[in-house]
Each structure stands twice: as C-alpha cells, then as structure tokens.
Amino acid sequence: MLTCRLPRLTRLYSVASSLKVANSFIDAIGNTPLIRLKRLSEETGSDILAKAEFMNPGGSVKDRAALFVIKDSEEKGELKAGGTVVEGTAGNTGIGLAHVCRSKGYKCVIYMPNTQSQEKIDLLRMLGAEVYPVPAVAFENPENYNHQARRHAEKLPNAVWTNQFDNIANRRAHLETTGPEIWEQTNGLVDGFTCSTGTGGTLAGVTRFLKEKNPKVKSFIADPPGSVLYNYFKSGGKVLNERSGSSITEGIGQGRVTTNLQPDVDLIDDALYISDEKSIEMVYRLLDEEGLYVGASTALNVVAAVEMAKILGPGIQSSY
Numbered sequence: 001m002l003t004c005r006l007p008r009l010t011r012l013y014s015v016a017s018s019l020k021v022a023n024s025f026i027d028a029i030g031n032t033p034l035i036r037l038k039r040l041s042e043e044t045g046s047d048i049l050a051k052a053e054f055m056n057p058g059g060s061v062k063d064r065a066a067l068f069v070i071k072d073s074e075e076k077g078e079l080k081a082g083g084t085v086v087e088g089t090a091g092n093t094g095i096g097l098a099h100v101c102r103s104k105g106y107k108c109v110i111y112m113p114n115t116q117s118q119e120k121i122d123l124l125r126m127l128g129a130e131v132y133p134v135p136a137v138a139f140e141n142p143e144n145y146n147h148q149a150r151r152h153a154e155k156l157p158n159a160v161w162t163n164q165f166d167n168i169a170n171r172r173a174h175l176e177t178t179g180p181e182i183w184e185q186t187n188g189l190v191d192g193f194t195c196s197t198g199t200g201g202t203l204a205g206v207t208r209f210l211k212e213k214n215p216k217v218k219s220f221i222a223d224p225p226g227s228v229l230y231n232y233f234k235s236g237g238k239v240l241n242e243r244s245g246s247s248i249t250e251g252i253g254q255g256r257v258t259t260n261l262q263p264d265v266d267l268i269d270d271a272l273y274i275s276d277e278k279s280i281e282m283v284y285r286l287l288d289e290e291g292l293y294v295g296a297s298t299a300l301n302v303v304a305a306v307e308m309a310k311i312l313g314p315g316i317q318s319s320y
C-alpha cells in the first residue's frame, strides 16, 4: 500500500482498460489500481492516491516479493521441482509464499513470531503450509524466527530459505513492478511517495525507481511505534536504537537497516512517526468516508500521506 499526492492530476490512468485474462495465480499478482481518497484529497488540496495492494490475489503487497524470491531461487538452481520454501515472516509474506508454492507444487514452511494474529496462522495452515509460531525475540538472538527458518532449510534437501529481509530479489519486485506501475498510472505526475517498512523492499524499490525517473519526487518513511527507522533517519543515520515500545500494526516496523533498504536509504527525504491512535482513527475514517475496509498498517500509510501532503503543500514538486 502506498500513497502519493498529485496536485496536477486530472485524469487517472484506466486500470480497467488494461483488463486481460491471468493464466494463473502468479499472473494475477500486481497491476493493482490506485484509489483516489476523495475526502482527504479535498482536505489537503493534494491528490492522495492509495495503491490497493489488498487486491493482490494473496491479499497484500507481499505477494510481489514472494513471487520474486521464489523466481530468484529457481533461476539460481537452488529450488527444484518438489522442493521446499522456508521463510521467517510476520505472516503476510508467508501467505504470498504459500499461495505461490501451492500453485507451483512446492512445500512451504513458515516461522513466525507468536505475537501475530491467529487468522494468519489459520490461513497459512489452510493453504497447506507447515507453521511454527515461535517466541518473538530480537534479531540478534539465535532463536529469532528468521534464524530458525534458515536452520530448518539448511537441514532439508532441495530446500531454500528465501530470506525476505536481506534477499534483494524482494526489492527488485518493487523496482520492476510497483514503481513502474505507479509511474505509468500517474502519467509520471507523482510528486511524493510514502509507505512503512517491514523488510524495506517496497520503500527502497519504489523510491529508487521513481527517483531515477524524476529526482524531484519525494520519498518519506512512515514508521510505527516500536520501530527504529524514524530515529535512525532523523539522526542522519547515526543512532540505531534498540527496539522499544510496540504497536498494534502487524507486518511493519523494523529494528535494523536491512540489505533491501540499505542501497536506497540515502534517497529518503524525511521520516514520519505515526502513532497507533492516528492509525486506528484512520481505519474508521476510511471506512466511513471512502467505504474502504483496511487494516491498521494501510491506515498508517494513509496518515503518513496526509502528513506528507501537508508538509509538501499543494503544487507539484515543491522546493521542500
């Protein structure tokens, strides 16, 4: 999910006009619409557009990364027919992987922090994944869900740990699909982009693509409580605090600069800290005003887009 502001935009690129038959689950990933948020656009004087990543067939932006990390393993010859994909995930990447695995005939093993919602565990099991909810401990701890996933894959023949946080095939998904879609859908009139980060793949890939197209496009990190990236950015990359605090949002927030984020961290123009209170309020505003039923991580992105629009002000490519 992403939001951006397009003061000059008069006509949206028609997604419906590009309707075609998808030959499989995989072909249905991506090409999601941009939805104009009418009330928030009127309120800010900037067009606020939300990329409807919930319309991916697995239900989130993470379908894109799931497809790219699996394709990468196949291309490198690490994953062969009948093999197993193992991943550490808050659940959404797992859901994308479980779908792609099912459609390609792979087995899927998921390690996730036991703080995540039961619905995601239930869905993963329904999709045929083997799921291990494990205690939520810091990345530095060998029992962290990611390290457990890596060790599981190392013990199995024909298995890969897709390593979504540090495997840059994830970032490539957004360089090659999400970023170009936004550029095309807005006829290049996008002038600001913001989203939160889990692995950082979306923020990094989209930022890189848009800035290569037009260096004047701004990019802001949207950070929830319990994440360290807001302080990291505001200290000019000097302070990487220990994680403290927590958030009701799931799948976002980060304790380190991942390999997916690292190459593009210097391209980020600003960071926004978004409290849970603001995200929850936005969940209900989007439902009441736009008829959009979204989760807290999406609502957080929208809060950030509104704040970004207010900072940049109406008028394309301001001098911020």
Ligand SMILES: Cc1ncc(COP(=O)(O)O)c(C=O)c1O
Pocket (backbone or CB within 6 Å): 001, 060, 061, 062, 090, 092, 093, 196, 197, 198, 199, 200, 201, 202, 203, 250, 251, 252, 297
């Ligand atoms: C629902 C949801 N939104 C956003 C993200 C963040 O995306 P990325 O991993 O590309 O930073 C994730 C997971 O990371 C997620 O699960």
Ligand SMILES: CC(=O)OC[C@H](N)C(=O)O
Pocket (backbone or CB within 6 Å): 062, 088, 089, 090, 091, 092, 093, 094, 197, 198, 199, 250, 251, 252, 253, 254
């Ligand atoms: C906690 C986190 O960063 O999760 C990454 C990703 N959203 C996932 O669903 O796995």
